[in-house]
Amino acid sequence: MIVIKKRIGIPRSLLYYKYFPLWKTFLEELGVEIVLSDRTNSKIIDIGGRYAIDEICIPLKLYYGHVLNLLEKNIDYLFVPRYVSTTIGTYFCPKFLGLPDMVRGTIDNLPPIIEFEVNMQKRPMYLSAYKLGKVLHKSTWQIKKAYEKAIKDYKYFRQLMVDGLSFKKALNVLNSKNRNFKPKKKIIDYVAKIAIIGHGYNVHDSFINMNLINKLNKMKVNVVTLENLPLEIFKNQTVITNTLENYWGNEEEILSAVNYLFETKDIDGIIFICSFCCGPDSLIDEIMARDAKKLKIPYIGLVLDEHSGQAGVITRVEAFVDMIVRKKNNIRIIYKKPTMPIGIINKSEKEVGAEF
């Protein structure tokens, strides 16, 4: 029988930004100390990139970096769940499916990996949690109690975000053990309401997205992420065309959120963040861009990788916000027009433009 020691390392990466609140309560209730890797920094990105194969996306490179960072923290176990599917009909990308194997195959001198499969196609979430509890040698009763508390906490956490808190703030509330906190509806003065849509690990990791949310807040933009949208919109599976159902896990959420925003139109613009060489994202980027164009909702896709120049991203975002603000307030150049026409202007009424 393995004697479970207390320290379990969780990389602050990938689905940490989605399921950490759940596993946090669950593991803590089972009497485990959680050790998180540091927030993403340039050292983590460097060492992660060194270990990972070149073709892989930046979030996965970061994952290796976070694992290596944890190895310096004297942990007894490493927590690497194998996420296969969390909603019926959708699957995560293959890199999530093989994550424990990839970590094991890449990095030497690892502590034992706590590996369990989350696959809603095969078994409900509580059975996955049960398996995890059994790995930790806990009794069924202990596991049941811990899981109930974890689910309660997770729901509370999600509700906090629906009520408008950011991931970081909601996590702070969860850490404070106060379960009666109600975010106040602040009436803030903003110039535009912009949704930042993307995988949680791109949107909430301020290093990888170059502090985008803060930058937008400084420009007086009211930022909405997909977790801030009502929970019920994620319940039904999205249909891309009449015949084609989406089957990617993360993209499912993104499409649901964007479709909701397209329907309600309660948004001034949408910024989609995706990582370079993410296959599913590159497809839905195009789908969303086309739909946004039809609905005349400003949309911009930002592709991030470890080489991204900050200047280009900032210029794009600033111009995007300015464009929205000017459009919203209908700011045109009001000075008197030049009397002399300058240059020859092709005054055809027909729209004869070339399309690319």
Next chain:
Amino acid sequence: MVMAENREAEIDKNDNLYLGIDVGSVSTKFAIINDNMELIYSTWARSHGSPIKSVQDGFKEMQNDFIDYESQIRAVGTTGSARYLTKALVGGDIAKTEIIAHAVAASYFVPGVRTILEIGGQDSKVILLENGIITDFAMNSICAAGTGSFLDHQAHRLGIPIEEFGDYAKRSKTDVVIAGRCTVFAESDMIHKQQMGHSKEDIIWGLCNSLVRNYLNNVCKGKKLLPPITFQGGVAANDGIRRAFEKHLGQKIIVHKNFLTMGAIGAAMLAREYIEINNIKTKFKGFNVGEMKFTPKAFNCTDCPNQCEITYVEQDDGTIIARWGDRCGKWTL
């Protein structure tokens, strides 16, 4: 070194003046406009590496002519990739992106403009407008093919001045296809075509076509380019590229006479708008900015593993006028 100066209107003692400065990767542009949108002064010069020096040189050029009218400057706007640095140096009122600046100026000078093709030293952009409002834009992301720097480099390699690029392209008799996917391959393909015996003229015209193709396929992907179309930024000086655009788009491409300084004019217009809407006074330091001493300095912050490189600019009196480069924001001024 001033390369292009332009004065269209005389200055009047009662005029309100608006100064716009556009500091890009390759060149520095200044423009002064008055209330009637007349161009009092505009200039374009190569940056030669240091944006601080370029801005100061520009002010030294202006100082003699405009020092007496300093109090008439009502607003100063900056744009271009060095907009924040320039704003801090001169005491600018706003710093806006080139995209907005170009669009604003073009929508005034080319009434009804629907499409702006803007190709500068290191980026290329397309801006779409409708009734004077920007509806969409795009910017080159992972590829800098077809921007001014590449053309400069190729002109140098072929041993002809960049100013004559357009004339060479015009003299071409045959179409030569140059691989335009990537500048590195474009260059090796050009060398190959030279070795095959094609003339310089044909190769240059082929290069213009391949750059335009690349721009249209990458930057303008998914966009509908409606006329009137204007072409702005430094590369618009190249008539070969303009003609290649006309060939590929089947449209008249307008190159306004202020195409080089459009960004600076736009920045001046935006500064005016900002001052008027908010009803405030300009923070402009004056034309003696050229005489002041600015020292750029840098250090590595060691407070966390990010080890950000912090840069800052010190004015001669020791005050720090700009500081940035940190990810966390604690140094940013």
